[in-house]
Amino acid sequence: MSMKNLITIKLIGICLLSASILTSCKEKEKPVVESKICLSEKEVKELRPLSITNDTVVNTLRLNGVVAYNPNAVVSYVSLVGGVITNTYFTLGDNVSKNQVLAEIQSTELNGIEAELKQITANLEVAKRQLQATQGFYDDGIASEKELIAAKSEKESLEYDIEKLRTNLRLYSASQEKGVFQIKAPRSGFVVDNTISAGMQIGAEGDPLFTISDLDEVWINVNIYASDIAAVRENMPVSIKTSSYPDKVFTGKIDRISNVLEPEVNVLKGRIVLDNKDLFLKPGLHVEALVKNKSNQKAPHIPAKAVIFNNDAYFTVQLTDRCSPTVKPVQILSQDEDSFYIAAGLDEGDVIVTENALMLFESTSIIN
Template sequence: MPLKPHFAFLLLFSVLYSCREKPGPDSEASASGRYCLDSAFRERVAFVKPAYEKVTEGIHLTGSIEANPDKVVSFVSLVSGVVTGVNFSIGDRVQKGQVLAEMQSSELSALQSEMASLRSRIAVAENRLKAAKAMFTDGVSSQRDLLEAQSELDILQSELSRNNANLGLYSASVSKGVFQIKAPVSGIITQKAVTTGAQISPESGPLFTISDLSRIWILANVYATNIKDVFPGMEVSITTLSYPDEQFKGKISSVSSVMDEEAKVLKARIELPNTGMKLKPGMLVDINAFKPVDQTALSLPTSSLVFDDNQNYVVVYKNDCELAIRKVGILTSNNGTTYLSDGPDTTESIISKNQLLVFEQLKNFQN
């Protein structure tokens, strides 16, 4: 019985201890009542210092992705026939020499018959030449007879070589009895106009179009109001709906001198390496072209700013217990960089990560 008061006291102390307010990861108050960063949260913040940079003006353009026309190859059949098999579809990657399709053609049968006839005639001509040489040696025939026999053989062999070249040009597979349509280059099939059983001829148009998409073109629409500000060599940043968090950077390589008749715009061309084949022909893109301005200003990453009550602020850091909210004036923002008209100087450190949490804590302490 005398142990019960002690047990009750210990139980009450344990409950109170477990329920006491634990210091959060984002703040602690010093003895003087100022807000301080605690050691745990200190590891979750980052710092940046303002730097003077040349101001650039962003010009927003729209555009689309296209294959480089110099890297696009269309295959047209040189013979007529019926397609017996198709091995690839639009979007497939092919290597040079791969068989895209096969077709049967009466022209192959004609070439094979002609070659068989030529081989027989060549065998006869070779025997005649051998006999002519023997007779010339024995003095029975003249040199003219020998030359005629040699000429006849040469002509027949030339015709056979020409037929072999035609078979190679048409990619004939004698063993299968078909013409093979082979990829002339490596790339992506971007157009296909052939199906199994289709009747094709040289007049049928392109059967396959293969594009090398390792480097692509972006054609930007330059409207009349922006013509004076857009020029070759301008740096650009490109974003797509497919990759909203990724920026593709490049430069304008050329600007057309002729207005597009339908869209009433000039076309500015940007050439980019297509790393990972992320950019596809036909994609729509947003383009930010950066026009240099004859002005230098303090700059900060746009992500380091805090927008509150229609004002922009930064959190200035001196040490863990000396932090301040500083209002800043903005000239312009481009490509993740904000240029300041007033604010901190280059010697001050600005919190650039989790600054919103620190900003709210400082406001609470000020209130």
């Protein structure tokens, strides 16, 4: 028979006994309610009794924050040429590789560069023939050394101009076969911002077309209110929780705290650096950062599941012996993620129930 069924059977007997008592006696208010449930040793063990000790109070401060990409690992792409976007090969949030083609631009600048390259290439052929002829004349004593040097200089100048144009074509990622400039990813990472689409007109060296960031490490920007400034310091470890992953806790540290309060909201901005190799945290995600501070105070420290909240008050179930589970009101000093520090109502050495406390509480409430 399960623990719950055993308690339930005993509870029925208690209810019958209580009913007969209540018919002959007036109900009296009692600050502490004691039941007469006698539990077996096995049942007591299943209640997971906890002997109270006084622990150092660790205060937990909760800071609201937003995930942001690390600006040191971000590249915003600005086009060096103007034109019309003819094709795009990515969407916001895509994971892209370095040199991957993301878009194509049709531009009159490409036509101009190709025409200039064609003209200079033709001029170079003429200059080569001119140099060859001048070299022959120089060897025969007809041309002067100055004329030979001038012919060589003309050829080298044209070769330089051609290489410069070809460098520009490589820089602009020109595809002469397709007649477009290709926009390639400057680094590997995730596209975290995008402002372009097919058919869009863009200018040379204008606003960024897209932004790529490495999300292996992210920043969390948190607000530190004026009343909490003394409790938060740089390099403090923090735990990060988000409703998107309720069962996960991420860990990091406070990397930097601003020295200037933002006047409109009266907060300091703090920055938390967080490892994100599993890519759970995305820019823009709202999170809660938990900062823990040890105090000089000691108090009873108990699991949250051992505390019952009822009628705007907190209670625990104390085990004096196997036949005397007792409901005792307690005052809360502070609350952690999964535990409470008790200001009053429990003393060191007291034994309380940490499993099925609510069931025992309800049974003693019926007697009351």
